[in-house]
Amino acid sequence: xxxxxxxxxxxxxxxxxxxxxxxxxxxxxxxxxxxxxxxxxxxxxxxxxxxxxxxxxxxxxxxxxxxxxxxxxxxxxxxxxxxxxxxxxxxxxxxxxxxxxxxxxxxxxxxxxxxxx
Numbered sequence: 010x011x012x013x014x015x016x017x018x019x020x021x022x023x024x025x026x027x028x029x030x031x032x033x034x035x036x037x038x039x040x041x042x043x044x045x046x047x048x049x050x051x052x053x054x055x056x057x058x059x060x061x062x063x064x065x066x067x068x069x070x071x072x073x074x075x076x077x078x079x080x081x082x083x084x085x086x087x088x089x090x091x092x093x094x095x096x097x098x099x100x101x102x103x104x105x106x107x108x109x110x111x112x113x114x115x116x117x118x119x120x121x122x123x124x125x126x
Contacts (some may be wrong), residue, residue, distance in 0.1 A: 010046050012059040012060060012061065012070070012071070013059075015060050015062060015110075015120040016022050018060055018108070018109065018110050019108050019110070020054075020060075020108055020112065021039065021060050021110060022090075022108035023042065023056075023124050024040055024056070024058045029045040030042035030043070031116045033053055033085060033088065034055075034084055034085060034088070035082060036060070036077065036081060038057060038058055038074055038077045039055055039056060039057055039058060039077050039078055039081045040055075040056055040058060041053050041054065041055045041056075041081055041084075041085050042054055042056075044114065048116060049116045049117060049118050049119045049121070050117070050118030050119055051085075051086075051089045051091060051094065051115060051116065051117045051118040052114065052115070052116050053085045053089075053110045053114075053115045054113070054114060054115075055078050055081045055085060055112065055113045055115060056078070056110060056111065056112040056113075057071070057074050057075075057077065057078055057111060059071065059074060060110055061074075061111045062108070062109045062110065062111065063098075063100045063101065063106060063109065063111055064098035064100050064111050064113075065100055066111070068125050075111075078111070079096070079113070082094075082096045082113050082115045086115060086117060089111055089117065089118065089119060091117040093117060093121075094115055094116060094117030094118075094121075095114075095115075095116045095117065096113050096114065096115055096116075097113065097114040097116065098111070098112070098113055098114075099114075
């Protein structure tokens with residue numbers, strides 16, 4: 010069921026404290042932690058504590074929670090003193106999603122070209 014923790018989900022395990030992560034922020038509804046394979050000096054994942062498989066399902070089922078995730082991306086950027094940054098939601102395997110728990114990548118601290126690659 011959407012929103013319920015999933016036993017086989019890495020990010021649900023991080024939320025529960027069963028898998029370690031370098032947590033940089035935590036709110037009532039979200040957790041933000043450093044990516045284990047950073048693509049820039051700042052590369053933080055912001056996730057909802059509730060399980061939704063991707064950004065589209067999160068936005069559809071829980072728009073206020075999706076807004077919480079976005080609000081926390083700004084807080085991460087502020088804490089890392091980023092003047093500019095990118096927020097990325099990968100949705101689907103073809104887009105590079107590898108963990109099926111909605112998450113926003115906050116990437117910054119270096120020049121970010123477009124298109125990414």
